Amino acid sequence: MRVAVVGTGYVGLVTGTCFAETGNKVVCVDIDEAKVAKLAAGQITIYEPGLEKLFLRNIKEERLRFTSDLASVVDDVEIIFLALPTPPGADGAADLQFVLGVANQLGKLLTSYKVIVNKSTVPVGTADKVRAAIDQNYRGEFDVVSNPEFLREGVAVDDFMKPDRVVIGTSSERAKKIMSELYAPFVRQGNPILFMDERSSELTKYAANSFLAMKISFMNEIAQLCERMGADVDMVRRGIGSDERIGKRFLFSGIGYGGSCFPKDVQALIKSADAISYDFQILKAVEKVNTNQKLHLVEKIKEHYRGDLKGKHFALWGLAFKPNTDDIREAPALVIIESLLSEGATITAYDPEAISAVQAQIGIKINYAKNQYQALKGADALLIATEWSEFRTPDFERIGVLLKSKVIFDGRNLFEVLKLQSIGYKYISIGRPQ
Numbered sequence: 001m002r003v004a005v006v007g008t009g010y011v012g013l014v015t016g017t018c019f020a021e022t023g024n025k026v027v028c029v030d031i032d033e034a035k036v037a038k039l040a041a042g043q044i045t046i047y048e049p050g051l052e053k054l055f056l057r058n059i060k061e062e063r064l065r066f067t068s069d070l071a072s073v074v075d076d077v078e079i080i081f082l083a084l085p086t087p088p089g090a091d092g093a094a095d096l097q098f099v100l101g102v103a104n105q106l107g108k109l110l111t112s113y114k115v116i117v118n119k120s121t122v123p124v125g126t127a128d129k130v131r132a133a134i135d136q137n138y139r140g141e142f143d144v145v146s147n148p149e150f151l152r153e154g155v156a157v158d159d160f161m162k163p164d165r166v167v168i169g170t171s172s173e174r175a176k177k178i179m180s181e182l183y184a185p186f187v188r189q190g191n192p193i194l195f196m197d198e199r200s201s202e203l204t205k206y207a208a209n210s211f212l213a214m215k216i217s218f219m220n221e222i223a224q225l226c227e228r229m230g231a232d233v234d235m236v237r238r239g240i241g242s243d244e245r246i247g248k249r250f251l252f253s254g255i256g257y258g259g260s261c262f263p264k265d266v267q268a269l270i271k272s273a274d275a276i277s278y279d280f281q282i283l284k285a286v287e288k289v290n291t292n293q294k295l296h297l298v299e300k301i302k303e304h305y306r307g308d309l310k311g312k313h314f315a316l317w318g319l320a321f322k323p324n325t326d327d328i329r330e331a332p333a334l335v336i337i338e339s340l341l342s343e344g345a346t347i348t349a350y351d352p353e354a355i356s357a358v359q360a361q362i363g364i365k366i367n368y369a370k371n372q373y374q375a376l377k378g379a380d381a382l383l384i385a386t387e388w389s390e391f392r393t394p395d396f397e398r399i400g401v402l403l404k405s406k407v408i409f410d411g412r413n414l415f416e417v418l419k420l421q422s423i424g425y426k427y428i429s430i431g432r433p434q
């Protein structure tokens with residue numbers, strides 16, 4: 001099939017590449033001309049494991065190309081995906097200007113039947129708004145479909161190629177048939193394509209992310225209890241996770257959720273509920289707990305140094321909001337950095353992939369190391385903010401030599417408490433007995 005993907009960020013690039021990988025002819029469109037030039041020259045613009053190989057292969061096979069000229073591609077394709085940003089507006093509600101802006105453009109460009117697919121995470125009712133925006137200028141046939149994306153950064157290619165489910169919101173039989181054909185190679189193992197109405201499909205995405213965020217905030221509150229009651233959150237996690245009704249995943253306590261999705265989607269669903277005078281109490285608590293949790297590690301650091309961080313120097317391992325990505329949007333590490341700097345501390349940070357993104361955002365406010373050990377030299381303590389696998393079994397002897405004192409504040413509970421204590425570390429983690 002011939003597919004256009006408008007918006008070539010984390011979702012758009014993975015979507016376009018994976019559709020090309022299954023034999024479709026894909027053109028990715030982005031207004032960022034520098035990004036398009038790079039992609040067209042075969043340079044990948046995001047770090048996502050496994051993506052580059054598919055990206056290069058499909059460019060070579062001429063199934064994947066890039067342009068900034070939307071007008072030049074519309075006539076050529078059958079399906080147009082919108083993988084555009086939906087950031088929080090000033091009031092926290094999803095800002096639809098990018099999605100509706102492109103819908104408006106499409107209204108002026110369409111000349112024949114197309115399926116317009118919303119892959120962005122958008123509030124209930126957006127399919128209607130997209131339809132209305134196109135309708136203003138185009139009187140021919142078209143369908144607007146909701147097809148939310150559930151990929152996780154860090155394992156996005158796998159998630160896209162082998163999705164747990166594909167959700168498609170449409171009442172059009174014609175669009176249903178086209179979408180089924182497009183997704184057939186991805187559901188060969190029997191994972192379902194769930195057809196539903198557009199509104200349910202739009203809400204499914206917010207419900208999924210909000211539920212996962214709720215699990216994280218719940219466990220972070222349990223961790224707070226553990227710290228006050230002398231229990232061990234790792235034991236509690238195992239104790240409840242082995243119950244099939246609860247499940248093992250997403251039960252790790254830490255320094256809160258971040259990323260480009262959970263914070264904004266939780267906020268947007270609260271706002272959508274507010275707009276219809278429904279007080280979504282659980283979600284408000286989820287958000288509040290998360291905001292506090294991001295600073296929980298800093299509280300522990302301050303407690304350790306009796307409130308005085310002036311002149312203290314910290315090594316920070318991990319900047320990305322989670323491992324295997326270079327995405328730093330809403331990363332807890334950034335909140336920790338700002339807070340420590342405001343207390344008069346200095347920081348040298350290391351991250352395997354996210355240093356350039358952080359440099360672009362906060363520049364020389366902190367120092368950057370070339371590897372995890374270089375960051376430690378002369379630091380008063382090591383802080384861990386992202387659970388990259390290379391941080392999991394480090395050389396503790398070397399760490400001990402490089403640090404001024406053997407102190408680790410671990411926001412991701414990477415190590416055994418007793419082991420670290422037995423080799424002379426003051427090891428402070430989340431929700432576990434000291």
Ligand SMILES: NC(=O)c1ccc[n+]([C@@H]2O[C@H](COP(=O)([O-])OP(=O)(O)OC[C@H]3O[C@@H](n4cnc5c(N)ncnc54)[C@H](O)[C@@H]3O)[C@@H](O)[C@H]2O)c1
Nearest residue numbers: 007008009010011012030031032083084085086120121149
């Ligand atoms: N990142 C994720 O893990 C993830 C997962 C599922 C869903 N989503 C949702 O997918 C959507 C996109 O997210 P993302 O992380 O890929 O965003 P992103 O910011 O990485 O990418 C968006 C791209 O759209 C481009 N763009 C903006 N306006 C444009 C226009 N008028 N025409 C063409 N291109 C334009 C930008 O230049 C950018 O490259 C959001 O709604 C997000 O909530 C994201």
